[in-house]
Amino acid sequence: MPPVSTSPVADAELPVNDLDACNGGRPMKTTDTTQRRLKFLPGSLWGRGLFGLGIILGLLIVTAAIVVLSVWVEDRFPSGDAKRSLVPGVQRVITKPIVDALSGQIERYVRSRAEALYMYTGLTLEETIARFLDEHVDLAERRIYTYRLASVGSPEAIAALLNVFRSAPPEHKAYMAQLIGSTGNPAAKEWLLPLLNEANERLAIAAIRGLSAIGGADVSARIAEILKDDQRSDRVRVEAAQGLGVIGTPAALEVLVEVFGQVSQEDVATQILKSLGQFSFPTIAKTFSDYLAAPETPEEMRVVAVEALVFSTQEAVPFLLGLAESDVSAGVRASAAWAISTHTDGRYLGETLAGLAEREQDVDVRRRLYEAMLPQVNILAERLLPVVQAENDIAARVAGFNAIGRAAGLEPSSVSAAVFDQQIVPELLQIATSENSLNIQMRAVFALRQARTDAAQDALSVIAKTARPQVATAARNGL
Amino acid sequence: MIATQSKAFRILLLLLCAHLLMPLALVWGDTLTWSIVITPKNSGKVIWAISSPPSSGTLVKSGKLTLNNGAFVDLTFQPNPGGTIESVFKNADNITDWLDAQKHFKFGPVSTSHVIIVKFSGGTPLPVDPTGNFDFSFPTGNPDLTAIANVSGNYEGVTPEKKRHYNVDVAQDESGKLAVMGTATGFLSKEGNPTISGNIGGISTVSDEPTAQLKGSFTGTRDGVPVTGSGTAKGPVETTDIGGGVSGVSATAGGSAKVSGVPFSIKNGPISYPVTPSQASHFHKSWSLQLNIQSKVNSNTGKPYIGATGQLLLPNGDTISYPERVVKYSKKGYSLNFTGGTNITIQPNKADKKSKVIIKGMTLEKQGQVWKPTGGTMTYQFLGQKGTGNLLDFIP
Numbered sequence: 001m002p003p004v005s006t007s008p009v010a011d012a013e014l015p016v017n018d019l020d021a022c023n024g025g026r027p028m029k030t031t032d033t034t035q036r037r038l039k040f041l042p043g044s045l046w047g048r049g050l051f052g053l054g055i056i057l058g059l060l061i062v063t064a065a066i067v068v069l070s071v072w073v074e075d076r077f078p079s080g081d082a083k084r085s086l087v088p089g090v091q092r093v094i095t096k097p098i099v100d101a102l103s104g105q106i107e108r109y110v111r112s113r114a115e116a117l118y119m120y121t122g123l124t125l126e127e128t129i130a131r132f133l134d135e136h137v138d139l140a141e142r143r144i145y146t147y148r149l150a151s152v153g154s155p156e157a158i159a160a161l162l163n164v165f166r167s168a169p170p171e172h173k174a175y176m177a178q179l180i181g182s183t184g185n186p187a188a189k190e191w192l193l194p195l196l197n198e199a200n201e202r203l204a205i206a207a208i209r210g211l212s213a214i215g216g217a218d219v220s221a222r223i224a225e226i227l228k229d230d231q232r233s234d235r236v237r238v239e240a241a242q243g244l245g246v247i248g249t250p251a252a253l254e255v256l257v258e259v260f261g262q263v264s265q266e267d268v269a270t271q272i273l274k275s276l277g278q279f280s281f282p283t284i285a286k287t288f289s290d291y292l293a294a295p296e297t298p299e300e301m302r303v304v305a306v307e308a309l310v311f312s313t314q315e316a317v318p319f320l321l322g323l324a325e326s327d328v329s330a331g332v333r334a335s336a337a338w339a340i341s342t343h344t345d346g347r348y349l350g351e352t353l354a355g356l357a358e359r360e361q362d363v364d365v366r367r368r369l370y371e372a373m374l375p376q377v378n379i380l381a382e383r384l385l386p387v388v389q390a391e392n393d394i395a396a397r398v399a400g401f402n403a404i405g406r407a408a409g410l411e412p413s414s415v416s417a418a419v420f421d422q423q424i425v426p427e428l429l430q431i432a433t434s435e436n437s438l439n440i441q442m443r444a445v446f447a448l449r450q451a452r453t454d455a456a457q458d459a460l461s462v463i464a465k466t467a468r469p470q471v472a473t474a475a476r477n478g479l
Numbered sequence: 480m481i482a483t484q485s486k487a488f489r490i491l492l493l494l495l496c497a498h499l500l501m502p503l504a505l506v507w508g509d510t511l512t513w514s515i516v517i518t519p520k521n522s523g524k525v526i527w528a529i530s531s532p533p534s535s536g537t538l539v540k541s542g543k544l545t546l547n548n549g550a551f552v553d554l555t556f557q558p559n560p561g562g563t564i565e566s567v568f569k570n571a572d573n574i575t576d577w578l579d580a581q582k583h584f585k586f587g588p589v590s591t592s593h594v595i596i597v598k599f600s601g602g603t604p605l606p607v608d609p610t611g612n613f614d615f616s617f618p619t620g621n622p623d624l625t626a627i628a629n630v631s632g633n634y635e636g637v638t639p640e641k642k643r644h645y646n647v648d649v650a651q652d653e654s655g656k657l658a659v660m661g662t663a664t665g666f667l668s669k670e671g672n673p674t675i676s677g678n679i680g681g682i683s684t685v686s687d688e689p690t691a692q693l694k695g696s697f698t699g700t701r702d703g704v705p706v707t708g709s710g711t712a713k714g715p716v717e718t719t720d721i722g723g724g725v726s727g728v729s730a731t732a733g734g735s736a737k738v739s740g741v742p743f744s745i746k747n748g749p750i751s752y753p754v755t756p757s758q759a760s761h762f763h764k765s766w767s768l769q770l771n772i773q774s775k776v777n778s779n780t781g782k783p784y785i786g787a788t789g790q791l792l793l794p795n796g797d798t799i800s801y802p803e804r805v806v807k808y809s810k811k812g813y814s815l816n817f818t819g820g821t822n823i824t825i826q827p828n829k830a831d832k833k834s835k836v837i838i839k840g841m842t843l844e845k846q847g848q849v850w851k852p853t854g855g856t857m858t859y860q861f862l863g864q865k866g867t868g869n870l871l872d873f874i875p
Contacts, residue, residue, distance in 0.1 A: 071741050075741075099741060102741045103741055106741060235687060238685070238686055239686050242685065242686075271685070274692075310680060310694065311680075311692070311694060311711060338656060338678065341677070341678040342679065342680065342694060344677065344696050344709075345696070345709075364832075371658075371678055374676065374678070375677055392827075393829060394826065394827065395652070395825070395829065435824075435826060436824065436825060436826050437796075437797050437822065437824045437825045438795050438796055438797075439631060439650050439652050439653070439795060439797075440825060442631060442649075443650050443658065445648070446648070446650065446660045446676065449660055449676075450660075450676065470632045470633060470648075473632075473648070474660070477633070477646055477648055477660075478660075478674075
């Protein structure tokens with residue numbers, strides 16, 4: 001059976017003799033094979049060039065398609081999420097590495113934008129070094145170049161940096177230590193580690209801040225030692241606790257949990273809780289749950305613990321809802337409600353929160369529950385209206401007006417929007433324009449801006465002309 | 480041998496002279512301390528005036544005076560009403576008869592430290608509880624004191640790198656929690672509204688400085704590419720030179736976002752924003768406490784007591800009024816605990832659970848007719864922040 005040609009060019013056009021010539025004119029079996037393989041190529045040089053370009057273009061399109069597909073797959077079915085991933089094994093091998101590579105590029109770009117102020121000063125590196133070393137310029141002005149020099153890390157830059165850094169007065173040295181650390185340059189550890197033992201607390205604190213921004217197991221271990229050392233001042237230990245939260249590794253978490261069980265100083269314990277709160281909720285849930293449930297935990301510290309969860313992950317919300325609903329302490333319930341208000345990913349809690357507000361006896365808790373409703377997509381304004389209108393406390397009342405105003409903004413033709421316009425807008429106008437606390441007045445304006453109804457806009461116009469400057473500006477910004 | 484002996488003798492003589500002259504040199508080159516002993520306790524007072532350093536005051540109990548060598552010391556001895564001076568001794572010397580008609584003696588120029596012992600008898604003890612109005616205010620220029628910041632106000636400007644316009648209004652409540660409402664070019668709220676609003680975190684005291692810890696989420700575009708994400712930022716509420724004499728705020732930021740679906744995260748990224756004078760004017764750190772201590776009579780029992788009230792003016796302009804507390808002046812001074820006040824700026828007035836001022840060991844001394852604080856500490860806690868400092872640092 002004769003071989004079937006896949007080439008658009010006739011077999012006769014193939015330069016068979018040329019190929020044979022390469023083998024010394026001897027006909028070879030492999031030559032025939034190669035010949036057969038290449039016979040689909042165009043005969044002319046131009047044709048082959050175009051063919052090659054087509055292949056490259058095709059590969060690029062295929063690559064782009066794979067990249068887009070990988071991004072799409074990882075976005076919707078992340079391989080890191082066992083419940084959502086489609087084919088975890090394949091995704092880990094193919095799509096995840098592709099997305100990780102893209103992420104790395106974006107991270108570098110974003111970081112370079114963040115560093116722009118420090119890195120792109122309009123001076124060359126040589127000029128920067130010269131200016132940095134110029135003692136005629138106030139150190140407060142030139143210390144900013146520390147970042148660029150530490151980031152570039154060339155021998156000249158480092159020499160200049162250390163020349164000034166080592167002899168700088170403490171207040172400037174502390175500022176520079178933090179800047180050096182924020183470059184993330186691991187070489188800087190060597191310069192900052194000795195400062196951890198400085199008697200000058202300001203320097204030790206700056207070193208902790210700088211080192212924790214760089215991170216690493218060695219830094220984590222040194223900072224952990226400081227946190228555990230009860231001979232160090234509370235101020236330095238507080239900073240160490242903060243630093244471990246910034247480092248955010250499992251080892252740092254372990255140390256924080258360990259020391260938390262032993263520490264007696266309130267300030268240190270407070271900061272440990274705040275640092276623990278920065279970890280993902282599943283990793284800290286037990287610690288927080290046990291601490292909040294312990295009868296010997298002071299109420300003030302329970303509030304600190306709950307508010308620390310503001311910076312944890314969304315998984316904390318069900319736990320916080322449980323506290324907001326049934327904790328015996330009104331302070332803890334209020335804090336839990338406020339913490340929920342800062343978690344804006346789960347936005348379908350409107351009904352639950354409305355139910356809690358209806359049942360809640362404490363006015364401050366109700367106020368925070370109203371605030372928690374703001375990011376929700378389903379604010380049950382009709383249910384809230386009677387509760388809010390019955391509030392005597394001005395802060396709770398204005399918080400409730402914000403929730404109803406937001407609902408009015410989402411559904412301008414609703415009954416609650418009409419009530420808002422007729423009854424609430426005049427009251428908010430009166431609050432914003434007569435003597436009251438700035439915080440209350442600003443929030444009254446926020447409620448009007450949330451609603452965006454005609455009546456609210458009219459009220460904002462009046463406030464913009466008659467209220468005190470900050471309140472008037474806030475009103476003007478809503479017009 | 481004689482020469483050697485003579486040399487040894489001269490060295491010995493020199494050492495002897497040095498030994499003898501040393502105390503004199505120390506006396507002439509240093510300050511002196513006079514101890515005044517009033518006995519028995521609360522039997523009278525000693526009014527004093529020193530020429531160098533120029534100072535004066537009244538001792539109602541035993542105490543010490545510090546003066547420069549060569550100074551003149553005026554002492555006037557006053558027994559309680561109805562009482563008499565039994566004796567006045569300067570060390571072992573009885574100088575009672577040397578006092579003038581006003582029971583006064585002028586010493587000096589003085590060159591050595593002495594002990595003056597005055598013994599009064601009879602008389603009715605005067606109440607020694609210091610009373611009066613005492614104003615304390617936070618000295619914003621003192622970097623060693625922990626500031627309490629209020630940031631309520633409007634912040635409008637352009638971001639340095641992408642020239643995005645932002646216009647944000649901020650409200651800070653009594654516990655430091657922040658709510659914002661505003662716009663930023665290219666950013667939308669989660670539901671696509673150009674106005675971004677919500678609770679974003681708060682301000683608390685970390686390492687003795689007001690620190691903002693914020694979080695937020697957004698949708699938007701960057702260079703035409705859709706971006707969604709959330710982030711946190713943490714930094715001191717303080718303007719510093721962020722380079723070239725430009726005043727600004729610095730913080731570290733982190734967060735995760737998605738650019739066209741590609742996730743990325745940043746940890747501990749440095750951020751600095753220039754702060755305009757108009758924006759800086761919203762960083763309020765000044766506050767004051769008006770303390771009033773008065774002798775009162777209980778209308779029910781008719782017994783006298785000392786009552787203290789306070790008015791705390793916060794950096795956000797709110798005034799917290801603390802009702803009267805019965806206090807007692809002891810050896811350690813006044814200890815006052817102001818909690819459970821009323822915010823009288825909020826209309827209608829609202830009970831304040833978040834502000835607290837604790838004064839410990841406030842000692843006072845009468846200068847002329849006015850009592851002046853001479854020591855003590857103050858712990859202050861409001862707007863979600865707290866600090867402690869030497870009471871004298873808060874005297875305007």
